[in-house]
Amino acid sequence: MESKEVLLVNCVGEYIVISIQEFNALLTNPFAIHSDTFKLLKCKNFFTDYDLELAIEMLATKLRTRKAFxxxxxxxxxxxxxxxxxxxxxxxxxxxxxxxxxxxxxxxxxxxxxxxxxxxxxxxxxxxxxxxxxxxxxxxxxxxxxxxxxxxxxxxxxxxxxxxxxxxxxxxxxxxxxxxxxxxxxxxxxxxxxxxxxxxxxxxxxxxxxxxxxxxxxxxxxxxxxxxxxxxxxxxxxxxxxxxxxxxxxxxxxxxxxxxxLRSLNPYGFAREDLAALGYSMEEFIEAYKEGFDYILQKNRNGVHFVEYFATLILSRILTPxxxxxxxxxxxxxxxxxxxxxxxxxxxxxxxxxxxxxxxxxxxxxxxxxxxxxxxxxxxxxKLKSIISMSCAEVMPGCTSCVYQAYCGSDPVRNYVESGDVMGFRPSSDFCKKNMGIIDFLFKYILENNEQVMDIFWSWITGRSLEDVRL
CATH class of the missing domain: 3.20.20.70 (Aldolase class I)
Structure with missing residues (x-):
């Protein structure tokens, strides 16, 4: 995604990319834009200009689906x-x-x-x-x-x-x-x-x-x-x-x-005792992840159906409700x-x-x-009620305004290990860095919208062969 574009995501994971000019116009007066962009934003429940009750019910239905777990x-x-x-x-x-x-x-x-x-x-x-x-x-x-x-x-x-x-x-x-x-x-x-x-x-x-x-x-x-x-x-x-x-x-x-x-090392048990020899920065992991992911993608392009499971989880949250x-x-x-x-x-x-x-x-x-x-x-x-109440991303500092909130999660135990606080501190959180880095990377592919790559993604999400997806 170029710097002249803005990614917008709402609370149920619907997303749209618009130009910086359109974004500034929306901030000034969202209802002054009578364009295809406004219609798309309205369709995806970012805005409504009539029948507020219906719009809220549609948004609630999507949120219930996303929270079905x-x-x-x-x-x-x-x-x-x-x-x-x-x-x-x-x-x-x-x-x-x-x-x-x-x-x-x-x-x-x-x-x-x-x-x-x-x-x-x-x-x-x-x-x-x-x-x-x-x-x-x-x-x-x-x-x-x-x-x-x-x-x-x-x-x-x-x-x-x-x-x-x-x-x-x-x-x-x-x-x-x-x-x-x-x-x-x-x-x-x-x-x-x-x-x-x-x-x-x-x-x-x-x-x-x-x-x-x-x-x-x-x-x-x-x-x-x-x-x-x-x-x-x-x-x-x-x-x-x-x-x-x-x-x-x-x-x-x-x-x-x-x-x-492709799973990063968790800071628990013996791993925590020997992080100097076993560990790496999250930036190093993300670069290795990207190389491994691209290698898997090439295998799929060459006819070998092989899934990267973490990407599949993220893609499912982005591309499905x-x-x-x-x-x-x-x-x-x-x-x-x-x-x-x-x-x-x-x-x-x-x-x-x-x-x-x-x-x-x-x-x-x-x-x-x-x-x-x-x-x-x-x-x-x-005890459990307290853990749950402090793991709602909608009200967590750093998460409440994050564009990727709908696709991410919360790990109170990891937060506690990293920062000493169950709610955690996003600027230094490896959990946050990993998820943001990988979601950034996957959005690059999604927004390029290459037909072959998107078919591979859908084959992973649906558990079907590439041939079935193309049909």
């Missing part, structure tokens, strides 16, 4: 089966502990697991996703099985749409476990940092073996037993990845994965509203990041415990 309180329930792990990743956000040292005291007990499942089904949402986390959750396999069976038994009368995901490094999988996952319809979320050298560089096994070799070995078992779409890998970008993202993308494509989430399920791009924050996490000891936190923060001794965001507190005390208590 609020209807399913709370749908994502993350369950930490253990804080132990057989790996010791340099950037481990969860600050996992060595499984080989002493008794498994940080495993979730069966009675705690039962209480967690019972609380999950108190949620009013008709959509329930239970996501098993760790440490390495397969270490506590018996409790994973127990939770699946108990949840399905309760759901025979609850009649909710029930899904399961296990977040695992895949090193402890075997044929019998994979068969169980397939039988119970459990999806796999895993980690892949690129080719062997890059993957093993920071994703280290405590016994010194190659995590990549074990990942590839067990991926072959999963692919033989389950559908390929059952596995979703996640990349963590360290300083060593910044100039090598094309290699990582090629590895994902070689292994048959259909997309990648619908909300997304990604908690980082919601306001009020998705913490507690869309997702919640139950630690191995039964403690409840509004987000995974809040649980990670608690690992370092800061339990500011602790909502309660499934053994000691009721559902009402945890989910209707003042």
């Amino acid at each position: 609020l209807r399913n309180f709370t749908s994502l329930h993350m369950v930490v089966l253990t804080a132990h792990c057989n790996g010791r990743c340099d950037y481990c956000h969860a600050s996992s502990s060595d499984v080989a040292k002493g008794p498994l005291s940080q495993n979730m007990r069966p009675d705690v697991a039962d209480a967690v499942v019972d609380m999950i089904f108190m949620s009013p949402s008709q959509y329930i996703k239970i996501e098993f986390q760790g440490g390495e959750p397969l270490i506590n396999w018996e409790v994973l099985v127990r939770i699946v069976h108990r949840a399905k038994k309760i759901n025979k009368t609850a009649n909710k749409k029930l899904e399961f995901v296990v977040c695992t490094n895949m090193t402890l999988l075997d044929y019998d476990k994979v068969k169980f996952l397939m039988k119970e319809g459990i999806q796999i979320s895993t980690s892949l940092d690129g080719p062997k050298e890059l993957h093993d560089l920071h994703r280290k096994m405590r016994d010194g073996s190659s995590s990549y070799d074990k990942f590839i070995e067990n991926l072959s078992i999963v692919c033989r037993v389950m559908e390929a779409e059952s596995v979703s890998p996640l990349l963590t970008i360290t300083r060593d990845h910044l100039k090598r993202l094309p290699e990582v993308i090629d590895e994902y494509i070689r292994l048959g994965f259909k997309g990648i989430f 619908f909300s997304t399920g990604f908690v980082d791009l919601q306001f009020p924050a998705g913490a507690g509203i869309s997702g919640v996490i139950y630690d191995y000891d039964g403690c409840v936190y509004p987000s995974d990041e809040a649980r990670m923060l608690a690992r370092t001794g800061d339990k500011k965001f602790l909502l309660g415990n499934v053994i000691d507190n009721s559902y009402e005390e945890i989910f209707e208590g003042n």
Whole structure:
């Protein structure tokens, strides 16, 4: 977008680009412009010159659509089966502990697991996703099985749409476990940092073996037993990845994965302790992101359907009226509203990041415990209400007048880590810098309106092939 143009966005995400002359005229007297521009602004609910009630109702309908995620309180329930792990990743956000040292005291007990499942089904949402986390959750396999069976038994009368995901490094999988996952319809979320050298560089096994070799070995078992779409890998970008993202993308494509989430390093756990070696400035990340994104775009132009998932979330918010399920791009924050996490000891936190923060001794965001507190005390208590009330971008300094407000989100835990304040400070916020930088970058493509590129974007948003979109 040239400096002689102005991007206007309203509260429901409708946007228009006009000349600086038209913008100045609008500021002076918006209703004096009887032009196609004014008609378009009126059509997109920036202005109205008649029937105010109808215009407000149309705007309200669009806002309800964009805030639809609020209807399913709370749908994502993350369950930490253990804080132990057989790996010791340099950037481990969860600050996992060595499984080989002493008794498994940080495993979730069966009675705690039962209480967690019972609380999950108190949620009013008709959509329930239970996501098993760790440490390495397969270490506590018996409790994973127990939770699946108990949840399905309760759901025979609850009649909710029930899904399961296990977040695992895949090193402890075997044929019998994979068969169980397939039988119970459990999806796999895993980690892949690129080719062997890059993957093993920071994703280290405590016994010194190659995590990549074990990942590839067990991926072959999963692919033989389950559908390929059952596995979703996640990349963590360290300083060593910044100039090598094309290699990582090629590895994902070689292994048959259909997309990648170009994700910056989060300042939690071990990653926060070693940011000097692992980290980078947000400006460096954005430049690397742009290079990786353009490489993916070229792959698509060459006939390889491959998605960049973070861009897809942003594009969905810009190009469609619908909300997304990604908690980082919601306001009020998705913490507690869309997702919640139950630690191995039964403690409840509004987000995974809040649980990670608690690992370092800061339990500011602790909502309660499934053994000691009721559902009402945890989910209707003042702690969660305060977090939610301070995460509404419409009233947050720096967000209230931001042109990208409708496409962004709020992360109160990240704000607290960065600034010591739940509401945060936008001028120095890496969360803000990242989202603004990437939205700027994507708008460049949108406003160029290249037919081939827009077809690729719509294929990502709709989950269809490029051929289907073109038809």
